[in-house]
Amino acid sequence: MGKLPKFNDPMLLVGTETADDAAVYQISEELAMIQTVDFFTPVVDDPYLFGQIAAANALSDVYAMGGEPKVALNLAAFPDCLDIEILGKILQGGADKVMEAGAVLAGGHTISDNEPKYGLCVSGFVDPKAMWKNYGAQPGDVLILTKPLGTGIISTAIKGELASEEEISSAVKTMTALNKYARDIAVGFEIHSCTDITGFGLAGHAMEMAKGSEMTLVLHTEKLPVLPGVKEYARMGLIPAGAYRNREYLEEDVFSEIAGTWQEDLVYDPQTSGGLLLAVKKEDAAELLERLADLGSPGTAVGEVTGKQEKYLILK
Incomplete structure (x- = not known):
């Protein structure tokens, strides 16, 4: 390229x-x-x-x-x-x-x-004056994720004929859901940065936001929304090859306090039709989360933005 x-x-x-x-x-x-x-x-x-x-x-x-x-x-x-x-x-x-x-x-x-x-x-x-970019996040911003994670892990379980009908149904429901509804709500707020989570995984797309913004993003992995069955399959080692490629590419810029855990595998899991990752002012985060929940497009606060530290991404 x-x-x-x-x-x-x-x-x-x-x-x-x-x-x-x-x-x-x-x-x-x-x-x-x-x-x-x-x-x-x-x-x-x-x-x-x-x-x-x-x-x-x-x-x-x-x-x-x-x-x-x-x-x-x-x-x-x-x-x-x-x-x-x-x-x-x-x-x-x-x-x-x-x-x-x-x-x-x-x-x-x-x-x-x-x-x-x-x-x-x-x-x-x-409107170019209201356009969101994957950079521009500011210190103190709250990171909000609008869909659960784990579609890559569930897809691996499906290939292994291990996933239940309920687990498959949940994954399909999130993958077919348009990000239109979350976007329609979020445009009423001051969004400093946004990206959607796809094949580069949460860690990869968060890294792009961090580098473009010249900030550090901190992810609280215990708060990450997860699809049914993902925790169990991740612990079994049903991790797609793309997750290992993502980890290898990113690891020099990541500081992990959760090394060796299933949550660490989760943040590298490549997503299909994942949610939006929004960086929003701290004082607006609670209202945005409330609006998302009220209109049937729930979001989760999964981290925050800090000034640039030694690493671009911190996993807690």
Whole structure:
């Protein structure tokens, strides 16, 4: 990636520099376009649910910038050997989520491939003066997470045929949930920084926020919201390979007081369609949490921001 040409345009407000969730291009003083794309292989067997999860995951990048998605295009790869009706169910799942988001689905592109893949290219809009970025967190900010963690661990348990129907249902429910509702509430508050939690895990995305802000983020792991079954499976060692890659990449910038515990594995667990991580003023945190709970999109205070310490991320 470092060898790719650099593009300079004063209207490009967010590019690749801070590994933010989407690109943002300013159109006018009051309007900027958010552009993002994401797709992946199935994480569940049900094609309709897979379509919903993949679409919710792609739409999430727009919400993480404080924006609203408006136009989506399908991206799909599908094997010739499978029944075409399966692809139809995947696309229906994605379409239903786009409709729930209040956006329009305007076509897309499909290729033949050995393994199914699905996702969306999404365009959204935001007022550039009110845009959220994955940097800008300030000392004293409270960190609020809007979805439980553990989808990677549960997916590993599913592959091992260990997860119960209740555990699978809980994981699917959180992965198909749009971050729209948390975003709609949070825009009424002064959000200093925001990112969504996906494949880099909570630790990875928190690290991006910490480095971009030149702050240290402290995570209180005993407060982390967790999906049913995750604690037991993590203790059994059912940790996805992506979690170990995340840990290896990040470990030099992390100070852990919980080394060797299942909670430490949890913060590196790669998430699919995870929640928003919001850095909000301490005096606003309680009201924001109350509003989230009242409107059915509960959040959890999981840490705080401090001035830069020796390490960017502290796990307690």
